Amino acid sequence: MTARLRPKRGEWTARQLRALPVTVDVETAGSALGMGLWKARALIRDGQFPVPVIRHGCRYIVPTRPILALLGVEPADADGPVSTR
Template sequence: MTSARDPHRPATPAGTSTPASPAWNGDRIRALGTVTDVPTAAQIFRLSRSTAYDLVSTGDFPVPVLRFGHRYRIAVAAILDALHLPHDPPPTRDLTSSPAHASIVHTQSTDPGIEHTPPERQEHRHE
């Protein structure tokens, strides 16, 4: 099903103004680069395109808007600040490379009542 305005664009469900898209998160916003356009920023703030441009024209958009001739751009850093998200992605911890990496080590029990059998010779015992 396509929209009447643009036959190549999927139609939107009844009662919505934009097609469904994946949720915006910090990683996806940071992936936009340094600046983005008004329609993209509007999606992030869950605004319709027309509302976003109305807010831009009145100076009430949630973040500062840069104007270059007839084009508007919005700094991604400003969007991240408005949403209280860090500019840099949180560090990922590679648990396998740290000295505290857990590994299975076979040790001999110090309990004299437990007989130790090396792992390669262990037999399954059913009691």
């Protein structure tokens, strides 16, 4: 038996959302926002996806920060500035 690579649609925890990379694919973004892949693609095609989408060649990527902001989840680095020393 294999473990799920991503939570079920709409079952993401704040910790799992914070662990996402800087950008995600449309399927992951849609899942985090509680929609399936077909709905996410339709919204992108119609220019109605609820967060910015970046076209990269023939595919789309979605920045994670707007997803976190829309869902009211503080980014992982919200605890304070990163020291450069």
